[in-house]
Amino acid sequence: MKLRAWFDGLDGRERKLLVVFLSTLGALVLVGGPLGAASLAAAQRDDNAGLSEVIAEIGASESSLTRLDQARASLQQRYAQPAPPLAAFLAQHAKSVGLEVPESQDRPPVPVGSSKRYEERSTRLQLHKVGMLALASFLEKVEQSHLPVVVSRLNIRKRMSEPDSYDAEVVVSAYDRKELPKPSTDKPAAGTDAPTGVTP
Numbered sequence: 001m002k003l004r005a006w007f008d009g010l011d012g013r014e015r016k017l018l019v020v021f022l023s024t025l026g027a028l029v030l031v032g033g034p035l036g037a038a039s040l041a042a043a044q045r046d047d048n049a050g051l052s053e054v055i056a057e058i059g060a061s062e063s064s065l066t067r068l069d070q071a072r073a074s075l076q077q078r079y080a081q082p083a084p085p086l087a088a089f090l091a092q093h094a095k096s097v098g099l100e101v102p103e104s105q106d107r108p109p110v111p112v113g114s115s116k117r118y119e120e121r122s123t124r125l126q127l128h129k130v131g132m133l134a135l136a137s138f139l140e141k142v143e144q145s146h147l148p149v150v151v152s153r154l155n156i157r158k159r160m161s162e163p164d165s166y167d168a169e170v171v172v173s174a175y176d177r178k179e180l181p182k183p184s185t186d187k188p189a190a191g192t193d194a195p196t197g198v199t200p
Helices: 002-008 012-080 086-096 132-143
Strands: 103-112 118-130 149-158 166-177
Touching: 086 103, 086 118, 086 132, 086 166, 118 132, 132 149, 132 166
Parallel strands: none
Antiparallel strands: 103 118, 118 166, 149 166
């Protein structure tokens, strides 16, 4: 009732201004409300899409990390059993496929890799008058031995006077992993000098 009396007490110009103001405010509420809700929903969708992308990237990186872990475990398993002396190892595989090794030469081991944690041992074989099937079977047995052993060099020459007869030079390398020395947990004895630049 008081509001009605207040409105009736306004002059014509003030009433028109009040009506225009209230109409504009109502229009803003009617139009701006849905627009604001739509804008908020769009922002929420963008946030959800961003979160979905992050989750997908995490899932992809997780599978990559799993593959890396599996490869690392496979590598460690391969190096867990050191390769035997190569001359006897190769002679055994050659004999199993009917090959004779008339000449072999062991080479001195050399460190490999930037960390020098690995050492390469190699043996050079000279095979004469071998058939291709026997040679291929021998190489396959070496490569599939599940040991850190590879054929690092292969040179095959056909003997012109005989069919299916070849001379082959084969270099087989074995890789040994050196275990890193464990860090010492012993404390220096009393009275010993501390390293330079270190305050005891």
